[in-house]
Structure formats: C-alpha cells, structure tokens
Amino acid sequence: MRASPKRFYEGKPVIETDFFVGQGWLVELVRIENFGLVLIHYKDDGTKWKSSLHVPSGESVLCPPVEDEITRHVRFASRVGIYASAQDYLEAVDSFLARCLDLDQRYRFLLACFVLSTWVVDRLPVAPYVALVGLPRSGKSTALRALHLVCRRGMITSDISSAAFYRACDRLTPTICIDEAATAGQKRTLFHLLRSGTTRDAVAFRQGQSYHAYGAKVVAWTEMPDDDALNSRCIVIPMQETMRTDLLRTTDPEIVERADNLQGHLLMYRFKKYNSLKLPPIPRYERLRSRDRDLYEALALPIGEDPKACARLLECLEYQHDLNREPLPSNQMAVLESLFKQIHLQPGEGAYALRQLKNGANLNLGALGERFHWNEKAVSGVLKTFGFLNRKRTNSGWVVQIDRAARKRIHELLSLYGVDSPAACLPSQAPNELCEFCQPQDPRNPEPPSIEHLARETSAEPGGPSNLASTISEHSEHGELGEHKNDAEERPRRWGWIENQEDQDLVDWVVRGEDLKKEP
Ligand SMILES: [Zn+2]
Numbered sequence: 001m002r003a004s005p006k007r008f009y010e011g012k013p014v015i016e017t018d019f020f021v022g023q024g025w026l027v028e029l030v031r032i033e034n035f036g037l038v039l040i041h042y043k044d045d046g047t048k049w050k051s052s053l054h055v056p057s058g059e060s061v062l063c064p065p066v067e068d069e070i071t072r073h074v075r076f077a078s079r080v081g082i083y084a085s086a087q088d089y090l091e092a093v094d095s096f097l098a099r100c101l102d103l104d105q106r107y108r109f110l111l112a113c114f115v116l117s118t119w120v121v122d123r124l125p126v127a128p129y130v131a132l133v134g135l136p137r138s139g140k141s142t143a144l145r146a147l148h149l150v151c152r153r154g155m156i157t158s159d160i161s162s163a164a165f166y167r168a169c170d171r172l173t174p175t176i177c178i179d180e181a182a183t184a185g186q187k188r189t190l191f192h193l194l195r196s197g198t199t200r201d202a203v204a205f206r207q208g209q210s211y212h213a214y215g216a217k218v219v220a221w222t223e224m225p226d227d228d229a230l231n232s233r234c235i236v237i238p239m240q241e242t243m244r245t246d247l248l249r250t251t252d253p254e255i256v257e258r259a260d261n262l263q264g265h266l267l268m269y270r271f272k273k274y275n276s277l278k279l280p281p282i283p284r285y286e287r288l289r290s291r292d293r294d295l296y297e298a299l300a301l302p303i304g305e306d307p308k309a310c311a312r313l314l315e316c317l318e319y320q321h322d323l324n325r326e327p328l329p330s331n332q333m334a335v336l337e338s339l340f341k342q343i344h345l346q347p348g349e350g351a352y353a354l355r356q357l358k359n360g361a362n363l364n365l366g367a368l369g370e371r372f373h374w375n376e377k378a379v380s381g382v383l384k385t386f387g388f389l390n391r392k393r394t395n396s397g398w399v400v401q402i403d404r405a406a407r408k409r410i411h412e413l414l415s416l417y418g419v420d421s422p423a424a425c426l427p428s429q430a431p432n433e434l435c436e437f438c439q440p441q442d443p444r445n446p447e448p449p450s451i452e453h454l455a456r457e458t459s460a461e462p463g464g465p466s467n468l469a470s471t472i473s474e475h476s477e478h479g480e481l482g483e484h485k486n487d488a489e490e491r492p493r494r495w496g497w498i499e500n501q502e503d504q505d506l507v508d509w510v511v512r513g514e515d516l517k518k519e520p
Pocket residue numbers: 344411433434435436437438439
C-alpha cells in the first residue's frame with residue numbers, strides 16, 4: 001500500500017493499494033478484461049461484495065494502483081466466484097490440472113493443496129514451494145504454466161536479479177514461477193531468492209534497498225538441488241514425458257476460460273478464509289520431522305476445515321518423503337546404529353567413547369558380511385557429517401557429547417534414512433530402553449500444531465449450505481464451480497451490491513468493457 005500525496009478524492013487523500021483488511025471488510029485488486037485494475041470490496045458477512053475504484057477507509061480513500069511495468073506481468077483474478085467447501089475447491093483445481101497434465105492423482109492432490117495455499121500465503125507460517133523435477137521435454141514448463149494460471153497473482157519470470165523483480169515480490173506477493181533453465185548462470189541468485197523467500201522476516205537487498213521476497217514459488221529443475229533445508233520446503237513433483245494425446249495446451253481457450261473462473265472462485269475463497277484459518281489435530285502428525293511439519297502446516301491450514309483432506313495430505317507428504325530419502329551407505333549406517341544403541345544402553349550419560357562406537361559399528365558391519373572396518377578417527381569424521389561436533393579428549397580417550405537435541409536428531413536421522421522403527425535397532429534384551437523419542441505418541445492426544453497465532457476465532461461463518469444458495473443467486477448466474485457462462489448479457493448479475501449511481505456507472509463500464517482512461 002502506498003500513499004499518492006498528490007491525489008485526492010472528495011477531499012480525502014488517495015492511497016493506492018493491492019490488498020487491505022478493514023474492520024469487517026477486505027479489499028483485493030483484480031484486473032477486469034478491457035477495463036484494467038479494479039478493487040473488489042468484500043464485506044465479511046459473506047454475502048456482499050462490489051467492484052470499486054474508490055473505497056473509503058477512515059480519513060483516506062483506497063484506490064487501485066496505476067498499471068505499471070510490475071503489475072502488467074502479474075496475473076490477477078478477473079472475476080469473483082462463489083464460496084464452496086475446501087473439498088470442492090480441491091476437486092475443481094484437480095480437474096483443471098487433469099485436463100492439461102499427465103500426473104498421478106497423488107501429485108495432483110498435492111498441487112491442488114499448493115494452489116489453495118497461494119491464495120492465503122500471507123496468512124501462513126512459511127511459504128510453500130513446488131519443485132517440478134524432470135528431464136527436458138518432461139512437461140515441466142506445461143505444469144509451470146498451468147500453475148501460473150490458477151495460483152494467486154501468478155508471475156512467470158526469468159529475471160530474478162533485477163531490483164524491479166524484488167519490487168514486484170515486495171509490493172504484490174505474487175506466486176513466482178521460474179524455469180531454472182531460463183535463469184542459467186544465476187544459480188546463486190536463484191538459491192538466495194528461494195532461501196530468503198520462504199519466511200516472512202527474511203529480507204533481500206538490491207541496489208541499496210531492502211525487499212521482502214516472501215511468497216509461494218514454483219521452480220522447474222532438471223535435478224533437485226543439493227540443499228536439504230530448501231528441499232524440505234518443496235512439494236517435489238517428478239515429471240515424465242507423456243504419451244497422451246488428449247491433454248489440452250495451457251494456451252487453449254477452454255483451459256484459459258476454466259482458469260479464469262477458477263481464479264474467481266479462489267478469490268472468494270481468500271475472502272472467506274482470510275481471517276479463519278485453523279488446523280484440526282491429525283493423528284500421525286508427530287511422525288513428521290520438524291522441517292516437514294512447516295510444509296505440512298502451510299498446506300494444511302488452507303484446507304483445515306476438512307480433516308479428511310488434511311489426513312490425505314499427510315499421507316501424500318509421507319509418501320513423497322519416503323520416495324525422496326536417499327539410502328545411507330551401509331558403513332555410515334553402521335556408525336549411526338552403533339550410536340543409537342549406545343544412547344539407549346547408557347541413557348544417563350552425555351558422553352560416549354569413540355572407541356566403543358567404533359567397536360559397535362564394526363560389529364554391525366561384520367553382521368552384514370562387510371569387510372570394511374572403521375577406526376576411531378574415521379568414526380569421528382562420520383559423526384561430524386551427521387552434525388555431532390562436540391568431542392573432547394578424556395583420560396579414557398576421545399568422547400562425543402550427546403545432549404537432548406542430539407538424541408532427538410539421532411532418532412530423526414534413523415527414520416530419515418529408512419529405518420521405520422528405530423527401536424528395532426535395539427537389542428531384544430533391552431525392550432525397556434525406549435526413550436522419549438522412541439515412544440510413539442498417543443494418537444488420541446497428538447501434539448497440537450504450533451499455530452495459535454493463526455488460529456483466530458472463526459466469527460460467523462456464513463456461506464454454509466443454507467447461505468450458499470442466496471450467495472449464488474445474488475452474485476452469480478452459475479450454480480456450481482466450473483460452470484461460469486461467458487454471456488455478456490448475463491454478466492451484470494455477477495456484480496452485486498450496488499449502492500449508488502457512481503458504483504452503478506462503474507459496473508456498467510466493467511460489463512460493457514469500455515476503456516476507462518479517466519476516473520469518474
Ligand atoms: Zn530412543
């Protein structure tokens with residue numbers, strides 16, 4: 001939001017904005033075909049919205065920004081649809097993606113969750129990313145363009161180093177779609193952007209200015225980057241060349257029309273959900289690593305009203321996690337298992353002798369029939385790569401210090417590298433040695449997600465079944481998602497809540513598609 005000190009409307013200063021939250025109302029920027037940028041003014045009671053070029057807000061007046069080189073490249077919503085259930089939105093996005101992409105339904109579901117999340121990304125704890133991974137001609141670009149059509153404020157770009165790009169991120173929080181191949185030679189810039197764009201507080205600097213690069217992103221890669229922290233923020237979609245001939249191009253008028261409608265519905269979803277995101281408790285949630293929890297929360301919050309969809313999301317993320325974990329070489333695994341065993345056999349001790357760990361690892365290797373043998377120094381090196389750096393020399397030789405966080409990490413590493421039940425590594429004569437990180441939590445009482453700051457009370461939630469019918473009749477000529485008609489005759493009814501002549505004039509301009517150069 002930025003003030004335009006030289007502009008006044010009815011004696012009040014004009015403030016340009018793309019989004020604003022008032023008391024019981026919201027304003028969002030849309031672009032009407034043949035007309036330009038307009039604000040949709042939505043009232044929280046769930047039944048009223050209107051298009052407007054001037055929205056009074058206290059002592060000032062909000063208005064859409066003037067179209068410029070930044071807004072021009074962003075795909076704003078162009079309609080306002082109807083409110084439906086999370087399940088309806090997920091299905092509508094899924095059926096849209098199925099029309100142009102040859103993807104397993106599990107991946108389509110994850111992408112549908114991602115698309116919804118982009119519409120409330122400014123309410124999420126972290127921004128989710130999509131990594132489309134595949135060889136050239138595997139359909140990555142098609143998927144990138146399809147997502148660009150239906151995400152909030154999609155923007156395809158290869159210019160990721162200019163100040164203008166960062167200004168766009170900062171001002172409009174678009175969903176950035178990047179093809180790695182198109183940014184050749186800018187690998188460092190790309191990584192910097194992706195790392196700084198996932199959390200709200202990170203700031204990027206360009207030409208002496210600071211910018212926020214927070215926002216959802218889609219990146220097409222030929223191979224996943226070697227960056228565990230970054231990858232844990234990504235939904236990874238493996239792409240393969242398709243033999244199907246029935247898929248539509250993303251430039252096909254049918255696809256574009258469906259995407260326009262879908263964006264309109266998702267805009268209504270944003271209005272309705274903006275102040276009421278919350279997560280239901282999901283059994284098995286605690287099985288996710290803390291990093292994976294961030295991604296899960298970011299994708300589950302937007303569909304939190306639907307515990308079944310959240311459970312399916314968890315299942316899909318676990319599946320993706322299983323697919324992506326790399327097996328650890330058996331000699332390194334032997335060290336990890338040896339350490340795991342020691343911390344359970346001697347739970348009270350914070351220091352473990354490298355000699356003992358080495359002996360345990362070599363026993364494990366022997367049991368596997370491996371000829372390889374560790375010495376203490378090499379074991380020390382492996383512990384370092386796992387992040388256990390705290391070693392010291394004692395009278396009885398070198399020891400590694402393991403605190404509570406390190407214990408937790410040992411359990412996480414084992415499950416990360418394919419041991420489903422780490423406790424199975426313990427000797428059978430020690431069944432009582434399960435520690436707090438071995439114990440599965442009581443599924444009836446799972447650890448609640450840490451999102452209190454987001455779980456605002458849902459005030460009145462209009463738009464339930466009884467309410468939906470009236471919403472439809474008031475605003476829309478179509479009965480359900482995906483069935484917009486494009487009949488100019490019927491368009492006026494899409495624009496509701498007419499209060500005065502000025503708004504009526506604007507509505508007429510909008511529906512007639514006349515060029516409005518001057519403001520009324
Ligand atoms: Zn344990």
